[in-house]
Amino acid sequence: MLRVFLLLTVAFIPSVASGADGDINAADTTWLLVSAALVMLMVPGLALFYGGMVRRKNVLSTLMHSFIILCIVSVLWVLWGYSLSFGPDFWMIIGSLKWFGLRGIVSEAAPAAPTVPHLVFVMFQGMFAAITPALITGAFAERIKFSAVVVFSVLWVTLVYAPVAHWVWGGGWIGEKVGALDFAGGTVVHINSAIAALVAAIVVGRRKGYLEEPIVPHNLTMTFLGASLLWFGWFGFNAGSALSAGHLAALAFTTTNTAAASGALGWTFIEWILKRRPTALGAVSGAVAGLVAITPAAGYVSALSSILIGLLAGVLCFLGVSLKPRLGYDDSLDVLGIHGVGGTWGALATGLFASTAVNPAGANGMFFGNPSLFLKQLIGVVATIIFCFVLSLLIFKVIDWTIGLRVSEEDEIKGLDLSQHGEEGYSL
Amino acid sequence: MLRVFLLLTVAFIPSVASGADGDINAADTTWLLVSAALVMLMVPGLALFYGGMVRRKNVLSTLMHSFIILCIVSVLWVLWGYSLSFGPDFWMIIGSLKWFGLRGIVSEAAPAAPTVPHLVFVMFQGMFAAITPALITGAFAERIKFSAVVVFSVLWVTLVYAPVAHWVWGGGWIGEKVGALDFAGGTVVHINSAIAALVAAIVVGRRKGYLEEPIVPHNLTMTFLGASLLWFGWFGFNAGSALSAGHLAALAFTTTNTAAASGALGWTFIEWILKRRPTALGAVSGAVAGLVAITPAAGYVSALSSILIGLLAGVLCFLGVSLKPRLGYDDSLDVLGIHGVGGTWGALATGLFASTAVNPAGANGMFFGNPSLFLKQLIGVVATIIFCFVLSLLIFKVIDWTIGLRVSEEDEIKGLDLSQHGEEGYSL
Amino acid sequence: MLRVFLLLTVAFIPSVASGADGDINAADTTWLLVSAALVMLMVPGLALFYGGMVRRKNVLSTLMHSFIILCIVSVLWVLWGYSLSFGPDFWMIIGSLKWFGLRGIVSEAAPAAPTVPHLVFVMFQGMFAAITPALITGAFAERIKFSAVVVFSVLWVTLVYAPVAHWVWGGGWIGEKVGALDFAGGTVVHINSAIAALVAAIVVGRRKGYLEEPIVPHNLTMTFLGASLLWFGWFGFNAGSALSAGHLAALAFTTTNTAAASGALGWTFIEWILKRRPTALGAVSGAVAGLVAITPAAGYVSALSSILIGLLAGVLCFLGVSLKPRLGYDDSLDVLGIHGVGGTWGALATGLFASTAVNPAGANGMFFGNPSLFLKQLIGVVATIIFCFVLSLLIFKVIDWTIGLRVSEEDEIKGLDLSQHGEEGYSL
Amino acid sequence: MKMVTAVIKHYKLDEVRKALTDVGVQGMTVVEVKGFGRQKGHLEVYRGVEYEVRFLPKVKIEVAVPDEKVEEVLQVIMDSARTGEIGDGKIFVYDLEEVVRIRTGERGHQAI
Amino acid sequence: MKMVTAVIKHYKLDEVRKALTDVGVQGMTVVEVKGFGRQKGHLEVYRGVEYEVRFLPKVKIEVAVPDEKVEEVLQVIMDSARTGEIGDGKIFVYDLEEVVRIRTGERGHQAI
Amino acid sequence: MKMVTAVIKHYKLDEVRKALTDVGVQGMTVVEVKGFGRQKGHLEVYRGVEYEVRFLPKVKIEVAVPDEKVEEVLQVIMDSARTGEIGDGKIFVYDLEEVVRIRTGERGHQAI
Ligand SMILES: Nc1ncnc2c1ncn2[C@@H]1O[C@H](COP(=O)(O)OP(=O)(O)O)[C@@H](O)[C@H]1O
Ligand SMILES: Nc1ncnc2c1ncn2[C@@H]1O[C@H](COP(=O)(O)OP(=O)(O)O)[C@@H](O)[C@H]1O
């Protein structure tokens, strides 16, 4: 085993200094290194955002879901994930395994980001691959087996994330043929994860006691901290997606911050009006909704448009989430209500508000005289939904039939922290 | 409405690629993007710093104060805040509304920072505008109406922050005529917020039970985390204020870190001596005091001077805070004791320790043979204090007469989390 | 006193603009500024990582240990620490005091990093000097006098850290003569701190009740947050150690992330197998183990090698930690088990997996046909162990004989928060 | 008057409260407790070391009732708190000498 | 001897403690509890869904007193804990068969 | 049957539990409480202001025992919880009218 591994290692080794650094722009490299680090921080940010919303007895298991996914995907991405997503294209459907183990990724510029080292681009994209399945964990929190999460994340990133990322960004059909715009992952990250979350919620079933007894967040200060780290990290997510440090990154930074703020205000005010009290959980959820919605649009719309996109994201996601108790399933932490609603609104909003006057490399949206973009956006959204739904259903069903998805009722009552991890979050 | 908005959107849209990137330095841009993100993180950092110091029943409301202000100011800044502060000057008193909605802020360099995109400068400055009113919330924590905080932040940023920022940095009389030095906002941010805090504490009145029953911090680990994030973010605040990544940023980074450390040591040792026990709350408060004091001086003084500035900041703020119970008002979280005392000391210390040998673009202070700088600093401080006091008084009084500032006694006893937000922080 | 200080200040002042910025690369400067900030954040990250693992009654004291060390070392570094470590060399053993107070560090490039301002390098290195003694505090948590921590940190950084840093990086014998590779501080930071921790654990003695009653972590969510901040900050620690933003930084970033992930997986799986339950504390401990192990290797090995280094680090550290109860001493938070085992494994692994095909400026390891590197690594490790053991023993013994290391039994039972700081962490 | 107290499982609290309300109980007081009994605890593992945790989280409810209602309340608690597994808990009944409603100063039965 | 226990509002604790100390009470024990009674709870809203929280945070104090002091202590608690609003709480009095001071082994009145 | 309750120091809990188990006690219930008594509190300092904290963290254990075991249990608690310093705590004994095991419905001695 070790021999084989070492042989592989020798064969694949990239050399950091063999290429002249000529093409590399150190400033763009710095910005993308920082952005990759910021997106990595979003994963624990998400873990805390989710962790505060569950009951005390499940806090560690919820933190673990995101954390172990970060770990698994980080390794898997180096092995085959990056190559499948961004490797040399096959029929606009999937990348080849040529870059398995990052083989051949020597000291060269990234094909997709010619001013930065290839490895930086690999890492930046790897963080996106990690956070997407982590988002899904909100749907099955408080009742899933830890082993099922491990298996799910390997299968889902390989079979769902990698193809969709390839279609949109890696030279595949949505980006190249359809021409839909997705600046930083509205489709790939948010809609994709929301659909898988819906499937998960249906297949796994409701939490015991759902809608019968109060299931309230155990620590909203943790959720607040998580949301703040998400906002902070999202600057890397969106402005980093400019792949260079210039006017485009500046625009994406501006729209990101403005939409996050507007999203929080939208949710706060609609909740104040309809429920008489503006909640802190609402405000931070609204900020996340705004961030989700601006993601596909960040580099294509003006600051003023981002206010509108954010405000509406806050309102729409509030309504989406409020609807949940009337639908049958238990999407515990509202992945569909926030990432599904917000992501879809954002993808469509890009088709409305995008403007070549803002970014000539983009396209005009419906409000700027080009309804066709809206249609393209719709195609991208629908294709992702269908593909993701079918594949995710398959994956969750297979796991359920084999190792099982759900813990026993006794373990659910005891809490996942004790039953799955033999630990308790607090001993205050 | 939508029509009008869209027309506005079309009219105002900036184009990210229309200008040649020629003047833009990607490295400076990266540094300022990072700095803007770091300053944004200071707002949740501050929220946690404050949130840990209140009682459990008010933790969410305290977090919400800073958070909603970040959201409100982020939007307001894009609409009219930036233009008022940095737009084309009227009589050295206020900016015009020419850049309302960031109209006309196309892909050009920032006038005040010619090597970075204008939008990056807008965002960097916007974060300063957000954190300043957030600082004030420490004065009225645990008894203010949420609606009052919302109204206050809109009025105060428009009527107090924008003019003062214009005077000092935007081409106004303090910066241009008086020639006072304020590297990163000692006057604009700290003295300004402290005076408004004093006004708020007086107008709102004491918390029920203040000085009669123990009102102790409910979670100092949260305060510790908040202070740590503040220290981290302050690198962006101060070293980012160099507006480029070179020797000046390096100096500001060095003095910032050194003064923070010295401030903590100053407070720790004076407390150890006078109160027999060095507290963790004291250490982190001292670090913040050091950071406040170095803010106006960061790019003008040597590392050795920053030790002295920091140490004294720690000692002076400890004394300031210890005095509070003898004064009549209840500035709950010591905004005046830390930002007022520390900010004033820092502004004056700049007049003492500044040296053109360190930064030729600065000036010499009194200790380097130029007492006139000290005088200029004093003028800047006094002008800010008077203006801010009067305007803030007006704003708080108007709010009190109209929608009311303070919650009912029953709501105060119940806690703001339940009464204002219908939530509880923890259900452990 | 003030006079003298001011004279010093005048004499030593660096000027930020006197030198032409010609040699300085703004992008590298940005990257190193960011990296320094990231490493600074590791210290509170570590504080939280440790703080969550102690009992509630000692949480503030544990946070304070790391925090006060950050403050003390930040000042000490500016005064004499940097000069001793990196100042003009004496006999390859120690730096001179020429740069005392950063005197003479004018606006020039750093000798050791010619593309960035000297002050940035000073700050970056200063953060390493701060985190190293902070790591040690895990060994004596829950029973040490606060005054002892203060004295220890001053002595240890001066007498142990500064020489070893000089030997490895500052022009001393290990780096220059032996030619051992240590990319980002495996020896200087991790082995060094682990040995001092072992000494501390032995000299201070076991916690009351150790192995007799359960001593369980009081807040693992805090430990989770701390570990996440450590991972995030480690990008600055390792990729920043490239001292420029190019292919080498990209490689170090990649191996760092991959090894952290692999370390977590290694610990998780071995624990799952041997103890039937994978714990959250285990996963984050494994990530830290992976980060420790990759530290010396980060810029010298391939991504695939980093998977193996990380996986084994997770497994080895789990075994190391599990062994502890059978050894006599009480290294409370497993500094030796993680930084000692992981650091030694990393230093040796560098001697195995390093490859000039990856980094021509490095060397080939044993697996690439050069067993001599392994020997050099071993010499570096052993020399550090011996020196650190002897000096640390001396330091701890002297403190014990003079002011005393350990609190009274009564104070230990009451908890250090109350007895040393007169505070409580929570009043929930 | 009697004070009926019962140590029960956490997730049964809501059911018990509802059942008691249904038979006319208008007030109760709840305390978080840790119980030690026949029900075995669980293992926790920290850094490879196993700890047996014997004390399990439970809730204790306290209900003051007039003498004539004691049997009914006992029955209701038994029915609503029972799962049939070890660790269902115990009921303890004390004599109450006096009850006072602080607001009104009422005493005895009126005060319950 | 009697054990006087009272469920009162949180922010009244300090006042009650002072009042009791004034009449010579030298010790008491305090427990955080949740109360359910005539006082209505409050609504909490999480992600648009409303929950009625019926259990309100209260504190319970326990004071062991000699028989002859019971009435005085009842009066003091009533006076210091009353706000006149619903939810002021209740006092429950139990008979105490024995009191032991662990440190000295003293029993009965001496031990209180 | 009697209910023996004892307010003791936190770090004595494990010792007391073991000692009680040794004399055949099979169950107990533990509550976190704050105690106020002869043992003086401590000073806490926040931002330069000192607060005297009079309430100290303690644990209360509750053990139901048959009448004939009361003396033995008292002795065991006294021995295992004593440090000889002020603040060691107190034991209070109540009469128990009834005990019910919820799972089986057993009553009285069988239920303990
Ligand atoms: N002798 C006792 N005194 C006080 N509390 C007891 C006693 N025995 C049991 N308990 C309480 O009752 C709970 C349930 O008891 P346990 O023996 O686990 O199961 P069961 O209810 O089936 O007998 C315990 O957790 C403990 O809180
Ligand atoms: N029957 C009861 N048994 C035990 N505790 C009770 C009972 N009734 C009330 N309580 C306690 O007394 C508190 C106050 O009672 P409540 O009915 O709200 O107001 P009031 O004191 O005005 O009657 C409750 O929160 C509860 O803790």
Ligand SMILES: Nc1ncnc2c1ncn2[C@@H]1O[C@H](COP(=O)(O)OP(=O)(O)O)[C@@H](O)[C@H]1O
């Ligand atoms: N009269 C009392 N009623 C209820 N609890 C009491 C009473 N007196 C003391 N206690 C409890 O006993 C604990 C120990 O009492 P204290 O007077 O401090 O020491 P000692 O046990 O040496 O008498 C107190 O913290 C308190 O919880």
